[in-house]
Amino acid sequence: MPREYRYQTLEKWLLKGLQEQRWPPGERLPSVRSLCQQQQVSKATVLHAYQRLEALGLIESRPKAGYFVLKPSTETCEPRTTGTMLPPRPVSLSDVFADIMGRSAAFDILPDLKAGEASPGISALNRCLGRALRSQKGDRSQYYDQPAGDPGLREQLALLYHRRGYQCEADNFCITSGCQNAMFLALMACCQKGDIVAVESPGFYGILQLLEQLELKVIEIPSSPATGMDIDALEAAIQQWSIRACVVTPAYATPSGSLMPDSARHKLLNLAENHDLAIIEDDIYADTGFVRQPDPLKALDQSNRVILCSSFSKSLSRDLRLGWIDGARWHARILRLKLVTQLASSRYLQQGVTEFIRDGGYRSHLKRQRLELRQNRDQLIQLIQQQWPLTLSRNTRISQPNGGLAVWLELDSDKDILTCYQRALEEGIIITPGSLFSVSGQHSHCLRLSFAHHWDNKRTQALKKLGQVLHHFA
Known part of the structure; x- marks a missing residue:
């Protein structure tokens, strides 16, 4: 087992105090200085521990006042584990999914709204890409990129992961056409037709699409909007069925924004080792974390069985289609699969992003983006509570993620959000019904709403109209 760092020890001590209500809800926590003296640790250690607890939504920082214990919500924000575990089944996605993707509306209720000016980060990125494109002179543009991808970009990825606790090398990575492509390669490398793959429920519909194309069976594992996949339920499923792989998003999973605690991560890896399970980690949202960017699950991998997949599409630009994969024990096979399915990656894109990093x-871009996303999340939840008085009830739940791009709404169990899709479309509004995040018809009374965009007047009015549609037609 890897050694425990001081901030982790302090975090556990603080967490135990919160659970025992040593500091009741609303009370101020010990100051950074007093904890440094009491626990004989550095200021950086205390701040790191406090930031991790803040990322879990247990405490909050108040300017010039310190850290305070958050009061649990009694109305709309109480997370709970959702989903029912059913026998493995083939995957079949609905026409609504294809319609949403065809309208480029996965993360915007008004995709036709005119885009605003590019952010400073995107403008700087475009300049780097332009310089890289202009540098492709002479015969250099006539050669394919090497299969693993640009060495400079892979070196920058290794440095980024070093800061998040994963001590890796540039050679660990293979550049892909986005995270979806990376997960496609991962599934092809470790699974065969008919194998059973465990996924979170609700879970990312993109992975369901891949499972359908590869003719793999899926078993849905119930997940909490706060802590992610229920590892006890996964263990029960492993005892009953021969599961080959598990796809999981430990950091700010879509659609709920859940963050898997360290204890669950260790238990998941123990299960993988004991039952020869391949773990495919979707790490795409980690860099969006408002307070902290948690270590990847891969950082704890002692047996080289976690395949790490990610991209810049959620943290930087969806247009890049530039991702990566750390293939673990399947790395050589993944490189061969990339040659067959993709051949090579764009050299100038990789070089431009390398310079940008x-x-x-x-x-600098992430620092601005995280602040904006947190403000957008808070505004979205406030607007829902203010503008949907007839739609919400005592049973309504709204997740409060500390990263990612969306909140997960759970309405009354008799609601059917899918029936509202066409009616909302007539108003120019695109919704993402909860049933798309399951292959078994679960979560029909839920929906995902994104806070990736600013809540200007047009989006605010669209959200208000959506509340009326849900009240009258769901």
């Missing part, structure tokens, strides 16, 4: 542009 190396010169500090990516770090």
Whole structure:
């Protein structure tokens, strides 16, 4: 087992105090200085522990006042584990999914709204890409990129992961056409037709699409909007069925924004080792974390059985289609599969992004983006509570993620959000019904709403109209 760092020890001590109500809800926690003296640790250690608890939604930082214990909500924000575990089944996605993707509306209720000016980060990225494209002179543009991808970009990825606790090398990575492509390669490398794959429920519909194309069977594992996949339920499923792989998003999973605690991560890896399970980690949302960017599950992998997949599509730009995969024990096979399915990646895109990261542009962009996303999340939840008085009830639940791009709404159990899709479409509004995040018809009374965009007047009015549609037609 890897050694426990001081901030982790302090975090556990603070968490135990919160559970025992040593500091009741609303009370101020010990100051950073007093904890440094009491626990004989550095200021950085205390701040790291406090930030991790804040990311879990247990405490909050108040400017010039310190850290305070959050009061649990009694109305709309109480998370709970959802989903029912059913026998493995083939995957078949609905026409609504294809319609949403065809309208480029996965993360916007008004996809036809005119886009605003590019952010400073995207403008800087475009300049880097332009310089890289202009540098492709002479015969250089006539050669394919090497299969693993640009060495410079892979080196920058290794440095980014070093800061998140994963000590890796550039050679660990293979560049892909986005995270979806990375997960496609991962599934092809470790699974065969007819194998059973465990996924979170609700879970990412993109992975369901891949499972359908590869003719794999899926078993849905109930998940909590706060802590992610129920590992005890996964263990029960493993005892009953021969599961080959598990796809999981430990950091700010879509659609709920859940963050898997360290204890569940360790238990998941123990299960994988004991039952020869391949773990495919979707790490795409980690960089969006408002307070902290948790270590990847891969950082705890002692047996080289976690395949790490990610991209820049959620943290930087969806247009890049630039991702990566750390293939673990399947790395050589993944490189061969990339040659067959993709051949090579764009050289100038990789070089432009490399410069953007190396010169500090990516770090500056993330700092601005995280602040904006947190403000957008808070505004979205406030607007829902204010504008949907007839839609909400005592049974309504709204997740409060500390990263990612969306909140998960759970309405009354008799609601059927899918029936509202066409009616909302007539108003120019695109919704993402909860049933799309399941292959067994679960979560029909839920929906995902994104806070990736600013809540300007037009989106605010669209949200208000959506509340009326849900009240009258769901």
